[in-house]
Amino acid sequence: MARLDLRRKLSVLADAAKYDASCSSSGTSKRNSVGGKGIGSTEGMGICHAYTPDGRCISLLKILLTNFCIYDCAYCINRVSSNVERGRFDVDEVVDLTLNFYKRNYIEGLFLSSGIIRSGDYTMEQLVLVAKTLREVHDFRGYIHLKLIPEADPKLVEMAGLYADRLSANIELPRDEALARLAPQKDVGVIKKAMSQVRLGVEAAKPAKREKIKPPKFAPGGQSTQLIIGADGAPDTEILDRSASLYGGYGLRRVYYSAFSPIPDSSSILPLSKPPLMREHRLYQADWLMRFYGFSAPEIGEGASNGMLDLAVDPKLAWALNKREQFPVDVNRAPREMLLRVPGLGVKAVDRIVSVRRYRTLRLEDVGRLTRSVAKIRPFITALDWTPGGLTDAADLKARVTSRTPEQLSLF
Amino acid sequence: MAVATLDGETDFDGWRKAARAFRLAGVEPAAARFVVAGTMEQGGLFDQPIAEEASPTPDERRAFNVPKEFVDLAQKLILHRSADRFDLMYRLLWRLKDEPDLIKVISDRDVADALERVKNVSRASHKMKAFVRFRQVQDDLGEAWVAWFEPPHRVLEKTAPFFQRRFTTMRWSILTPDGSAFWDGEALRFGVPATRDMAPAEDEIEDFWKTYYASTFNPARLKVKTMQGEMAKSYWKNLPEAALIPELVAASSVRTETMVATPSPQPNPRFARAVAPDLHMARPDAEAVPENLEDVASGVQACRRCPLYRDATQGVCGEGPKSARLMIVGEQPGDQEDLAGRAFIGPAGQVLNAALAEAGIDRSDVYVTNAVKHFKHEPRGKRRLHKTPNAGEVQACRWWLDSERRLIKPQVVLALGATAGLALLGRKPAVMQERGAPIDLSDGSTAVLTVHPSYLLRLPDEAAKFEARRLFIEDLAAVQRRMG
Ligand code: SF4
Numbered sequence: 001m002a003r004l005d006l007r008r009k010l011s012v013l014a015d016a017a018k019y020d021a022s023c024s025s026s027g028t029s030k031r032n033s034v035g036g037k038g039i040g041s042t043e044g045m046g047i048c049h050a051y052t053p054d055g056r057c058i059s060l061l062k063i064l065l066t067n068f069c070i071y072d073c074a075y076c077i078n079r080v081s082s083n084v085e086r087g088r089f090d091v092d093e094v095v096d097l098t099l100n101f102y103k104r105n106y107i108e109g110l111f112l113s114s115g116i117i118r119s120g121d122y123t124m125e126q127l128v129l130v131a132k133t134l135r136e137v138h139d140f141r142g143y144i145h146l147k148l149i150p151e152a153d154p155k156l157v158e159m160a161g162l163y164a165d166r167l168s169a170n171i172e173l174p175r176d177e178a179l180a181r182l183a184p185q186k187d188v189g190v191i192k193k194a195m196s197q198v199r200l201g202v203e204a205a206k207p208a209k210r211e212k213i214k215p216p217k218f219a220p221g222g223q224s225t226q227l228i229i230g231a232d233g234a235p236d237t238e239i240l241d242r243s244a245s246l247y248g249g250y251g252l253r254r255v256y257y258s259a260f261s262p263i264p265d266s267s268s269i270l271p272l273s274k275p276p277l278m279r280e281h282r283l284y285q286a287d288w289l290m291r292f293y294g295f296s297a298p299e300i301g302e303g304a305s306n307g308m309l310d311l312a313v314d315p316k317l318a319w320a321l322n323k324r325e326q327f328p329v330d331v332n333r334a335p336r337e338m339l340l341r342v343p344g345l346g347v348k349a350v351d352r353i354v355s356v357r358r359y360r361t362l363r364l365e366d367v368g369r370l371t372r373s374v375a376k377i378r379p380f381i382t383a384l385d386w387t388p389g390g391l392t393d394a395a396d397l398k399a400r401v402t403s404r405t406p407e408q409l410s411l412f
Numbered sequence: 413m414a415v416a417t418l419d420g421e422t423d424f425d426g427w428r429k430a431a432r433a434f435r436l437a438g439v440e441p442a443a444a445r446f447v448v449a450g451t452m453e454q455g456g457l458f459d460q461p462i463a464e465e466a467s468p469t470p471d472e473r474r475a476f477n478v479p480k481e482f483v484d485l486a487q488k489l490i491l492h493r494s495a496d497r498f499d500l501m502y503r504l505l506w507r508l509k510d511e512p513d514l515i516k517v518i519s520d521r522d523v524a525d526a527l528e529r530v531k532n533v534s535r536a537s538h539k540m541k542a543f544v545r546f547r548q549v550q551d552d553l554g555e556a557w558v559a560w561f562e563p564p565h566r567v568l569e570k571t572a573p574f575f576q577r578r579f580t581t582m583r584w585s586i587l588t589p590d591g592s593a594f595w596d597g598e599a600l601r602f603g604v605p606a607t608r609d610m611a612p613a614e615d616e617i618e619d620f621w622k623t624y625y626a627s628t629f630n631p632a633r634l635k636v637k638t639m640q641g642e643m644a645k646s647y648w649k650n651l652p653e654a655a656l657i658p659e660l661v662a663a664s665s666v667r668t669e670t671m672v673a674t675p676s677p678q679p680n681p682r683f684a685r686a687v688a689p690d691l692h693m694a695r696p697d698a699e700a701v702p703e704n705l706e707d708v709a710s711g712v713q714a715c716r717r718c719p720l721y722r723d724a725t726q727g728v729c730g731e732g733p734k735s736a737r738l739m740i741v742g743e744q745p746g747d748q749e750d751l752a753g754r755a756f757i758g759p760a761g762q763v764l765n766a767a768l769a770e771a772g773i774d775r776s777d778v779y780v781t782n783a784v785k786h787f788k789h790e791p792r793g794k795r796r797l798h799k800t801p802n803a804g805e806v807q808a809c810r811w812w813l814d815s816e817r818r819l820i821k822p823q824v825v826l827a828l829g830a831t832a833g834l835a836l837l838g839r840k841p842a843v844m845q846e847r848g849a850p851i852d853l854s855d856g857s858t859a860v861l862t863v864h865p866s867y868l869l870r871l872p873d874e875a876a877k878f879e880a881r882r883l884f885i886e887d888l889a890a891v892q893r894r895m896g
Pocket of ligand 1: 712715716717718719720721727784785786805808809812
C-alpha cells in the first residue's frame, strides 16, 4: 500500500514539474565514481536517456518536492487557488527514487524544484537537504539541478551551490508588469538578486591563476532560467532583449523558452489555447544566433515585423533576406564571422569549410558534402564553380528557398 | 584477389597488419579483400591467401607513416556494421600514399563517407550510454545488475568503460548479440555474444519509471517526429517505457481539448487562508519625499522615474555615515556594483579607496554615492558594456541625489567626472579646466570637481597614468585641507 502511495505521489509531482522546460545535464565539471563509495559520473556532454512523445528529452528525474504552494501565480498549475491533487515527498523518498533510477541507467541525476511551503527559507532548506543527503550520505556523483527559491536567505543559496551542479531561478514572464500582475507574490528584483548571487558565487569558485588553495566548488554547471511565451503580451523582440540582458548580466548558460501550455484547472485570466510551439521554436533559433553566431538581439529584430519573428522562415534567413547587399559570400575567402551569417550554414559546417579550404578550393559540390542542404545556401554563396547571379536579389527568393526546404522542427 | 583473414569483426590490429602488408606489396584497393574468420564470406572462388613473404613481420623496417588522424578514424570506422568498411579503410590508406593530407580534406567523397559512418558509430555509442537499462538480480554475492542491449554498430567495447566509471561500486553485465561486458568491481572483461533470454525479464522499479515517463509527458505539445528522430524505433523493444508511447500519443488530443474546453473552476476552499500576501500591495512609494536614508534606499528599489531600472539588477544607493562632512558622487554603479548592490566596490572603487588613503582621508568618514542609481549598460554576449547615462536620466535621478544631500548636509561634495558634475551643477562642466576649484552650491555647501577614477584605469600609458593619479590624489588632499 505504501508503495502504491509513492507511485501516486511520483505521478502527481512529476506532472507538476513538467512545465519547466529545462532538463539539461551538461556543462558541469567532469567526475566519476572511481575510488568513491557511491555511484555516478558526469562527462561534460549531457545524456538524454529517453524522449517522450512531446519530443522532449528525459535526462534528469524532474520532480517537485511538493506541489503545495502558498503563491498564486496565474500561469502555474500548482498555484494555491488551483484544485489540483497535492502531494509531498519526504527527503528520503526523493533520495531513494533518484538512486534507484540512476542505478538502472534511466537518468543522469535529479532536477528538484518545489512549491513554496511555509516560507522561502524553509522550502530552500528542504531542497538543499535532499542534495546534501545524496552527496554526503550516498557519495552520489551524478548531476543535481536545484531550483532556487529567490526569496531564500543567501546562506541557503550558498549551500545549494555547494551540492548542486546547476541552479536556476525562473523569470517566467518577460514583462515585469506582467509578473507583478500574474504572480503577485513574486518580485523580479528579488529573482535578479538571486541570479547575481549565483554569478558572483560561480566567479569566486574559479581559482585565480596563481592561487594555491582551491576555493570551494559552486554550481560548476552554472545557472539557467525560463521565460514563458505567450502568457503576457511581450513580443519576440522584447523577449530577446530580455534574454540578452540576462545572458550579459548573470552569465546564464541557457534561457529556456516555454510556450504557454494549457494546464488542467487553469486560471481565468490567461489565454487558453494550444501552445505556440512554432513561435517557441523560432525564439530558440534566435537565441542560438545570439549565443553562437555573433548576432545581437537588435540585429535579429531587424528581420522581425511588429516585433514578431517570421514564423515561416528561420530568423537567420529572415535577417539575410533583409540584408541582401551583404551577399553572396565567397566560401573560399570570407571570414568565419561572415560565413556564420549565411542562412543554412551551421557552426559545424562553417568550421569544416574553414578547415578544408586550406587544402582545396571549394566547389559547390564540396560545400554540399560539408552541409546538410546546399539548396538553401546556394543563393547566398559563391564557390569556385558557382555564383548565384541574380538569384541573390530575386524578388521571389524567400518563396524559392522555403519551398525547397520542408519545415523541420529541429535546431540547426 | 589478395585476401586477409581477421580474427573478428572489430579486429583492428589484424586489419592493420594485413593492410600494411597489402600496401607494401602494391595490392590495389580493388584487389584487396578482408574477411572475418568463421563468417560465410571466407574463401571466395578466386581468393588467394596472401603469401607468407608479403607478410610484414620480416619487413618492419619498410613500414610507412600515416597521419594519426587516419588511425583514429579507422579505429572507429571498423566498429561500423557495414560489410564494406574494411575496403573503405584500405582505400583511404592506399590514397594516403599520394595524398598525405587526404584525411583533412573532409569534402572528399571517401573521407566524407568515412566521417559519416564514424558519426553513426559515435552516435550509437552515445545512444548506448543513454538507452542501456539495467535490471536488478540477486546472486550469491548479493545484488547485481544485468542489461540486454542491441547496438546498431559494434560499440560494446568502446562504450563499456563509460559504465565502469559511472557504476564503479556496482557489479554489472551488459549482454549484446556481439558480445558481453562484465564488471565485478575490479576488472572489466569481455565475453561471447549473448541472447535476450540470458537477461532478466523484469525489474520492479520499472513501473515507477513508466509512471514517471507518462507523467512528465505534456500532451499539449505532441511532437512524435522529434521524439523518433532522437529515439529511433529500433531501440524501443528494449526500452520498458517505450511500450507506453502508442497510448500516450492516442490520448493526447482528447486530453488537450478537455483542458482547453473546461471552464476555469472556483479557487479551492483553502485558498483564502493559505495564500501568501501580495508583495506589490506593500511596495514602497517612490513618489513620497524621503524622510531618512532608509526611505531613499527602499524608494530607489521601487523607482520607475526613468527606464534604467528595467535591465539593472537593483538600485544602488550611497553608503556612509549620516554625519559625513564629505560626500563623494560618482557616475553610476558598474557591473560589480549592480550585482552586489553596493557603490564603488568594483575596480574603480579600489582605485578610489587607495587614493583616499594616500590623501589621508578615512573612507569610513565619507558618504559615497552615484549620480544615477541604476546601472546603464548594453549586453554584449556574456558581458555588459557600460553606457553613459543621458541628461534626462541624470535629471530624473536627481530626486534621489538631492534627497541624499538634503539628509546628509555635507560641507563639501566632490563630483567625480562630468556626469556627477552635471547632477550637482545642472550643467555639463569641463572637468579638466574646472577641477579642484570650489563652486558654491545653493544649499551653502561647496562642490569640487575632479576626474572619475575609471578614467585612470583607462589610460594606456603608464607614465600618463602615474601623473593622472598624482593629480587625482592632489585634488583629494585639497578637499581634505579645505574641510580642515
Ligand atoms: S536610474 Fe534613478 S531615476 Fe532611473 S529608475 Fe533608477 S533610481 Fe529611478
